[in-house]
Amino acid sequence: MSTLPRLLKTAIFGALVLASLPGWAEPQLELTRAINTAIKNDPWLRQSAQMQAALLDESVAEGALPDPRLTIGAANLPMDTFDTGQEPMTQATIGFTQRIPRGDSRRLARAKKSQMADVQPFRREHRRAQVRETVTHLWLDLWRSQKSIRLIEENRGLFEQLADVAEAGYTSATTGSRQQDIIRASLELTRLEDRLTALTSQRASSRESLGEWIGPAQAQLAVSAEMPGELLSKLPGGGVHTTADALLRHPSIRATDERIDVQAIDVDLARQAYKPEWSVFAQYGYRDRAPNGQDRADLVSVGIGFDLPIFTGNRQDRKLNASAARLEAVKTERVLQVRSLQARARAALARIERLDERIGLYQQTLLPQMEEQASAALTAYNNDDGDFAEAVRARIDQLNADIELVQIQAERARHLASFRYLTADSSDIPSSSPTHEQD
CATH class of the missing domain: 2.20.200 (Outer membrane efflux proteins (OEP))
Known part of the structure; x- marks a missing residue:
């Protein structure tokens, strides 16, 4: 083999080595920080605390004599x-x-307002769980785009080197390069640029969406290069069996339980009209x-x-029936909520299990095989014993597999975040202290 191909081969492997070196350290946006910032700056939580304080004041007023x-x-x-x-x-x-006022209506009216205030802590906890899920999904969208961009940029140098090799070999007629090799290398570089443009657009869109929750300045920071450990953790043992119990402690279910108590008091109030x-x-x-x-x-x-209250048929009786019907409607709503949460939790569990299998397949079998194939094709081409298109195709397949693994990991983390939202526990939430829950 002449000196030129050996130098070009050395340059290609040198590009691979340089592409693998880490970049300069820069400020990064950690997932935990993003979630805490979003919760801290969420005006909905302050609104809920203000609503609870208003309801507690109204409960005192409802219990007073006219x-x-x-x-x-x-x-x-x-x-x-x-x-x-x-x-x-x-x-x-x-x-x-x-x-x-009639009968025990003052005490019941006061208890109703107080019970309505007790709904708010569970609604705030539900909101926090929703914010955690939403911000995690947005953070993962940003991480997925950024990771894919980094993989493409790390491999772009190699494709540029391959294009230079093809052009130099075609010019010198020493490596058997053909004109279609130059065109193929240029085409693949153009495709990489197109993928980079699309991913950059996705990253910008994800940053704008995340900026709604944490502010535009923080959203411009690069997310951490590695997936947070809490999104890589395994599911607890007995997943599906423990889910049903956890769902009953979900803040949305607990809030509905409080609403059922409110409606039961409303039925008692309707009875006072007699x-x-x-x-x-x-x-x-x-x-x-x-x-x-x-x-x-x-x-x-x-x-x-x-x-x-003698003629009760068209007034008191109707109001009592309406209150009882609303009570049953809220109870039915709770049943539907539990069913929906359980179905979504089971679907998330099944999806996570399948994605875990795919991740294991990629990491243990597919990626090592593709890396071996790409290295063999590149070595064969550099030794004038292989086809340029085959070497490029093998490298593209390896890059696509790396990016696909990133997509699968992000998808798995999204489903895990959703599963944690669906099994959020609110069993230790205090009921009547709005000032303690604004932080």
Whole structure:
């Protein structure tokens, strides 16, 4: 073999070595940091805490008696003279009325608002779980694009070297290169550039989507090169069997449980409408002196009043039936939620198991074989014993397999993040302290 092919071969392997060297250290966006930033900056959580505080204040107000009613007037005033001393029944009155709500409705109304406030901590925990899943998916989209771009850029130098080899061999007629080898090398470089453009566009889009949660400045940072350990972990033993129990502690289910309690109180409130509403009143009447100067006694009136819920068919009965129907509707909603979560969790588990098999196949068998094939084809070509197209095709296949493994790993991590969202546990959440959960 002449000196030129040996030098070109050395250059190719040198490009491979240089491509494998790590780049300069730069600030990186870790997944945990992105999730914590997104949760900290989520205005929805603050809104929920404010809503809980409002409901707790309203619960106190609902338990209080209605404001008393004060009336001031003139009674039995003569229309002919408007003289307050003309008639003995004319009087200036001041009255006081206090309404007493039906049955136990005040306590139930207060309990209802308090129970509604207890929904909010579980809704916030559900929101945090959703944010973790969403940000993890967006982070993985960015990681997948970045990793694929890095793989292509690491291999672009080799394809450029192959193009130079083909062109130099064709020019010198020392390696048996043909014109179609030059065209093939140029074509593959163009395809690599096209893939880089598409992946760069995907990376930019992923950064914009992630920037909605963590801010545009942090989203511009490169994500860590390696997959976080928490996304590579294995699933706990007995996955599907433990899922059903975990689902009952899911924050969305716990929130629905609280809503069921709220609706049960609403049914009790509807039953209070069958009881009378009471009121007590007192009135003082001042009478002026008679025209002859005789004193007249002032008058005091006291009494109680109540309504008569007799005709209940079109009012109380309907409202009670409606409240009971809403209670059953919420219970049905809970059943549907559990079914949906369980089906999605089982699907995520099955998908993770299949992806684990594919990852093992790629890492243990497929990638080593493709690397061996690419090395053999490249060596054969450099020794004038192989076809240029075959060497390029083998290298392209190896690059595609590397990128496909990145896609599979990212997909597996996405399903694991979704499974963790579906099995989120909210059993230790306090019920009535909105200020503690804003951090």
